[in-house]
Amino acid sequence: MAPEKDAFEGVEWRIRVADGSSEVPVTDTGLARKVWVKTKDLFSCLGLKVWMFLKKAWEIGANDPRKVIHCFKVGLALTLVSLFYFMRPLYDGVGGNAMWALMTVVLVFEPNVGATLYKCLNRIFATFVAGFLALGVHWIASRSGDRFEPYVVGASVFLLASMATFSRFIPSVKSLFDYGAMVFILTFSFVVVSGYRVDKLFDFAHQRISTIFIGTSLCILVIILVCPIWCGQELHGLTVRNMDKLADSLNSCVTHYFTYINGEDDKRLQGYKCVLSSKASEDSMANFARWEPSHGRFNFRHPWKQYLKIGASMRSCAYCIEALNSCINKENKAAESIKKHLSTSCLKVSSSSSSAIRELAQSVKKMKSPTVHTCIGEMNRAVEELQNDLKSLSHLLDPSTTVENKEHETPFLKAIGSVPFMEIIPVVTLASVLIEIAVRTEALVGSVEELAKLADFVTNDDKSKKSEMKDKIVPDEEKPEGTMEALQRV
Amino acid sequence: MAPEKDAFEGVEWRIRVADGSSEVPVTDTGLARKVWVKTKDLFSCLGLKVWMFLKKAWEIGANDPRKVIHCFKVGLALTLVSLFYFMRPLYDGVGGNAMWALMTVVLVFEPNVGATLYKCLNRIFATFVAGFLALGVHWIASRSGDRFEPYVVGASVFLLASMATFSRFIPSVKSLFDYGAMVFILTFSFVVVSGYRVDKLFDFAHQRISTIFIGTSLCILVIILVCPIWCGQELHGLTVRNMDKLADSLNSCVTHYFTYINGEDDKRLQGYKCVLSSKASEDSMANFARWEPSHGRFNFRHPWKQYLKIGASMRSCAYCIEALNSCINKENKAAESIKKHLSTSCLKVSSSSSSAIRELAQSVKKMKSPTVHTCIGEMNRAVEELQNDLKSLSHLLDPSTTVENKEHETPFLKAIGSVPFMEIIPVVTLASVLIEIAVRTEALVGSVEELAKLADFVTNDDKSKKSEMKDKIVPDEEKPEGTMEALQRV
Numbered sequence: 010m011a012p013e014k015d016a017f018e019g020v021e022w023r024i025r026v027a028d029g030s031s032e033v034p035v036t037d038t039g040l041a042r043k044v045w046v047k048t049k050d051l052f053s054c055l056g057l058k059v060w061m062f063l064k065k066a067w068e069i070g071a072n073d074p075r076k077v078i079h080c081f082k083v084g085l086a087l088t089l090v091s092l093f094y095f096m097r098p099l100y101d102g103v104g105g106n107a108m109w110a111l112m113t114v115v116l117v118f119e120p121n122v123g124a125t126l127y128k129c130l131n132r133i134f135a136t137f138v139a140g141f142l143a144l145g146v147h148w149i150a151s152r153s154g155d156r157f158e159p160y161v162v163g164a165s166v167f168l169l170a171s172m173a174t175f176s177r178f179i180p181s182v183k184s185l186f187d188y189g190a191m192v193f194i195l196t197f198s199f200v201v202v203s204g205y206r207v208d209k210l211f212d213f214a215h216q217r218i219s220t221i222f223i224g225t226s227l228c229i230l231v232i233i234l235v236c237p238i239w240c241g242q243e244l245h246g247l248t249v250r251n252m253d254k255l256a257d258s259l260n261s262c263v264t265h266y267f268t269y270i271n272g273e274d275d276k277r278l279q280g281y282k283c284v285l286s287s288k289a290s291e292d293s294m295a296n297f298a299r300w301e302p303s304h305g306r307f308n309f310r311h312p313w314k315q316y317l318k319i320g321a322s323m324r325s326c327a328y329c330i331e332a333l334n335s336c337i338n339k340e341n342k343a344a345e346s347i348k349k350h351l352s353t354s355c356l357k358v359s360s361s362s363s364s365a366i367r368e369l370a371q372s373v374k375k376m377k378s379p380t381v382h383t384c385i386g387e388m389n390r391a392v393e394e395l396q397n398d399l400k401s402l403s404h405l406l407d408p409s410t411t412v413e414n415k416e417h418e419t420p421f422l423k424a425i426g427s428v429p430f431m432e433i434i435p436v437v438t439l440a441s442v443l444i445e446i447a448v449r450t451e452a453l454v455g456s457v458e459e460l461a462k463l464a465d466f467v468t469n470d471d472k473s474k475k476s477e478m479k480d481k482i483v484p485d486e487e488k489p490e491g492t493m494e495a496l497q498r499v
Numbered sequence: 500m501a502p503e504k505d506a507f508e509g510v511e512w513r514i515r516v517a518d519g520s521s522e523v524p525v526t527d528t529g530l531a532r533k534v535w536v537k538t539k540d541l542f543s544c545l546g547l548k549v550w551m552f553l554k555k556a557w558e559i560g561a562n563d564p565r566k567v568i569h570c571f572k573v574g575l576a577l578t579l580v581s582l583f584y585f586m587r588p589l590y591d592g593v594g595g596n597a598m599w600a601l602m603t604v605v606l607v608f609e610p611n612v613g614a615t616l617y618k619c620l621n622r623i624f625a626t627f628v629a630g631f632l633a634l635g636v637h638w639i640a641s642r643s644g645d646r647f648e649p650y651v652v653g654a655s656v657f658l659l660a661s662m663a664t665f666s667r668f669i670p671s672v673k674s675l676f677d678y679g680a681m682v683f684i685l686t687f688s689f690v691v692v693s694g695y696r697v698d699k700l701f702d703f704a705h706q707r708i709s710t711i712f713i714g715t716s717l718c719i720l721v722i723i724l725v726c727p728i729w730c731g732q733e734l735h736g737l738t739v740r741n742m743d744k745l746a747d748s749l750n751s752c753v754t755h756y757f758t759y760i761n762g763e764d765d766k767r768l769q770g771y772k773c774v775l776s777s778k779a780s781e782d783s784m785a786n787f788a789r790w791e792p793s794h795g796r797f798n799f800r801h802p803w804k805q806y807l808k809i810g811a812s813m814r815s816c817a818y819c820i821e822a823l824n825s826c827i828n829k830e831n832k833a834a835e836s837i838k839k840h841l842s843t844s845c846l847k848v849s850s851s852s853s854s855a856i857r858e859l860a861q862s863v864k865k866m867k868s869p870t871v872h873t874c875i876g877e878m879n880r881a882v883e884e885l886q887n888d889l890k891s892l893s894h895l896l897d898p899s900t901t902v903e904n905k906e907h908e909t910p911f912l913k914a915i916g917s918v919p920f921m922e923i924i925p926v927v928t929l930a931s932v933l934i935e936i937a938v939r940t941e942a943l944v945g946s947v948e949e950l951a952k953l954a955d956f957v958t959n960d961d962k963s964k965k966s967e968m969k970d971k972i973v974p975d976e977e978k979p980e981g982t983m984e985a986l987q988r989v
Contacts, residue, residue, distance in 0.1 A: 062669075069668055080664040084657035087688050091656055094692045095649040105696070108689060115685040159585040166581055167574035174570040178559055179552075195605040198577050199598060202584045206595070289779040325821075332822040335935050402920050430892050438931040441924050445825050 113224025123240030123297030131189035143200035254280030263359035603714025613730030613787030621679035633690035742860035744770030
């Protein structure tokens with residue numbers, strides 16, 4: 010605001026125009042200039058905001074082109090359903106009720122196959138049930154005389170809408186039929202209340218059902234045939250990525266502490282935060298994935314729930330990495346001599362457990378049974394080594410035991426003699442958290458092994474025995490995702 | 500299944516009938532009996548399942564009667580909107596398009612005020628914009644001749660639907676207008692495509708807008724006037740409850756470790772898990788709360804985002820409590836003597852920091868500026884004491900320093916001489932995590948203080964100065980939640 014003030018105190022303002030010359034702006038009145046400056050500011054500010062917004066939008070599209078494809082898919086589905094308006098025979102075929110098909114497409118179309126199928130099947134099922142129930146209630150209401158009909162209809166709407174709404178609070182109903190309950194309320198109240206004004210109620214209900222069926226079929230066709238995004242595949246990929254991130258941040262966190270390779274890759278260090286924050290998306294993906302038919306390497310009854318258990322195991326590791334990070338950023342620094350003493354074994358533990366996690370990620374990615382026994386063995390040996398190193402600190406506390414070990418500990422333990430205990434604590438805490446991480450890594454191995462068992466991952470024995478299983482483990486890119494087969498099952 | 504098998508092997512089955520006598524079941528053919536047993540099993544199994552389901556539903560309702568009230572509210576709103584069908588003048592008034600009002604109620608009615616207002620305002624705004632845009636496009640299309648009209652309409656639907664869908668991926672749009680974008684697509688394609696078949700398109704658009712307006716107004720009236728559930732109040736309550744849970748589990752976790760009061764209250768111990776898992780609900784509540792008008796003790800521009808920061812601080816404490824828990828459940832037990840040595844100061848740190856957190860919860864609950872300086876001072880003193888206790892272990896490592904301190908440490912340090920270092924590690928880790936928790940508690944205090952500043956919480960100075968502020972801190976139960984005032988602002 011300061012320059013503006015100056016302007017009013019007699020400083021001449023010049024505007025540089027396109028050709029490079031500058032001219033004095035119109036200054037006949039203070040007000041005009043004020044308005045001009047304000048308007049210019051406003052527009053440049055607005056222009057900047059719009060520019061930033063467009064840039065942001067471009068980045069989103071460039072980072073994940075599938076989002077752009079999804080948008081075009083929505084456009085395509087809507088344009089296709091518009092044909093029911095544009096083509097006379099189609100329009101007459103649905104008795105001018107094409108709007109339900111249009112509405113279905115807008116309400117049901119989701120970015121991934123699982124969510125779309127969930128909504129489609131819920132919508133069809135709920136429309137059927139509600140439609141028949143509404144016809145029944147209408148029949149009863151119409152038999153109860155003109156005077157009582159509105160009361161019967163009103164009471165039935167009140168009761169069934171309340172009950173259906175309540176069912177949405179019950180977890181088992183919510184996870185399977187949340188959208189269905191809403192469509193049920195909509196269709197039921199719609200058909201039964203319209204019954205009061207519409208004469209041919211059966212035709213009305215029939216048209217609603219058939220147009221909704223047209224809309225959902227179109228959605229399913231478009232979502233599965235045009236660059237499908239499978240929820241299950243996404244969940245699978247997310248799990249693999251999160252494991253890799255976990256391994257990376259564990260490794261770089263400990264390496265960073267002991268070797269001072271600073272600022273190398275803050276993003277890798279913070280990778281565990283993705284693991285901490287992905288619970289909600291894992292839950293919803295696992296919920297939608299079970300609606301998906303067999304696709305790619307996944308069967309219809311792939312154990313998606315096991316992925317949630319793996320996610321929980323990963324998060325329990327991530328909590329420990331959080332604690333590790335806080336050890337590292339602590340104010341009271343650790344003694345160099347102690348750090349040096351424990352660094353080898355600590356680095357061994359972290360590198361072996363992170364390579365175990367990476368191995369797990371690879372096995373999940375390739376859908377092979379995990380072969381992490383060597384990694385885990387190495388990790389356990391490293392943990393033992395670390396515990397021995399910690400124990401060797403112990404001799405300092407108990408002078409009686411040091412006598413017989415004196416010969417091989419002298420160089421280090423003499424040096425350590427002058428270290429204040431407070432400077433040992435951070436390293437000891439770190440080592441102790443690392444041991445805990447090793448324990449939790451084993452739990453993670455357990456949950457991945459369970460997945461391998463439940464999902465019939467290829468074991469090494471299978472591989473050597475059966476050559477026909479080979480095509481099952483061909484990576485995504487080389488094999489079309491079995492969409493036609495998937496479609497036939499819908 | 501064992502008894503069934505026995506039956507086939509010649510054991511006679513008797514059925515006890517209502518009057519107390521028992522009779523042999525019809526056993527003319529093995530098949531009939533088989534079918535009878537199977538059917539009975541099926542029905543008893545089904546009956547049990549239905550019974551369990553109903554019991555579960557009853558529990559949900561009994562635990563939170565507001566859910567039941569919400570269901571009746573939905574029923575009420577739908578019954579009210581049905582009046583547009585039952586009353587001739589109303590039905591004719593909206594040109595037989597009462598269905599849009601009905602549909603609006605079903606789609607827009609949410610359990611809390613914030614979400615409902617968000618959807619209502621989005622729906623009205625998007626319908627207006629899309630309606631006008633559609634009329635414009637229709638005008639252009641109708642000028643382009645019969646042959647090109649469907650192409651112009653189709654292209655516009657494709658383009659605008661794609662663009663609106665894409666906008667839903669942009670975070671800033673998503674958080675404010677996600678539902679609006681969907682309604683925009685629906686209304687736009689609906690009006691512009693109908694334009695191809697409907698003659699009086701302006702009337703059509705006008706009716707859609709006015710019925711949607713009726714539906715949303717009715718929803719807003721019912722949601723605010725009948726036992727309103729305010730998202731902001733819920734978020735506020737959740738934050739307070741989570742703080743209490745955090746304090747409880749911190750305290751009981753450490754007490755449990757040092758005093759062996761086992762199995763006392765596993766629920767209290769695990770309270771921190773609620774804090775870990777409440778991020779998603781906090782996010783959505785904060786998002787909806789900003790749509791709510793002034794209600795109760797909250798202004799329209801209450802700093803809801805700050806609650807998210809408080810939530811993040813609480814979670815960072817909860818991660819540490821997770822680490823604490825893992826220390827406690829470790830296999831290698833700590834030495835009793837060391838535990839005893841550190842127990843007093845550890846318990847002091849945990850009790851003082853948990854009482855600081857409880858104090859914070861109280862101050863947020865009562866909307867007073869937090870007065871935790873005494874608690875925090877106490878906590879810091881306890882941390883210092885703990886650090887000194889840890890340092891006193893240090894003398895064992897460095898024999899040269901123990902000489903002058905020998906007199907007051909002898910009883911303990913003599914005992915400790917025979918403790919293996921490995922048995923010290925768990926307690927030292929625990930102490931070190933506790934110190935970290937104290938640091939994070941201070942961060943939590945900081946974020947609550949920021950909330951107090953942003954939301955103009957009553958300070959102690961205010962209280963003594965201004966007596967008219969008194970009514971502002973009357974608890975919920977004693978003051979109606981200002982619904983009328985809130986309604987006027989909508």
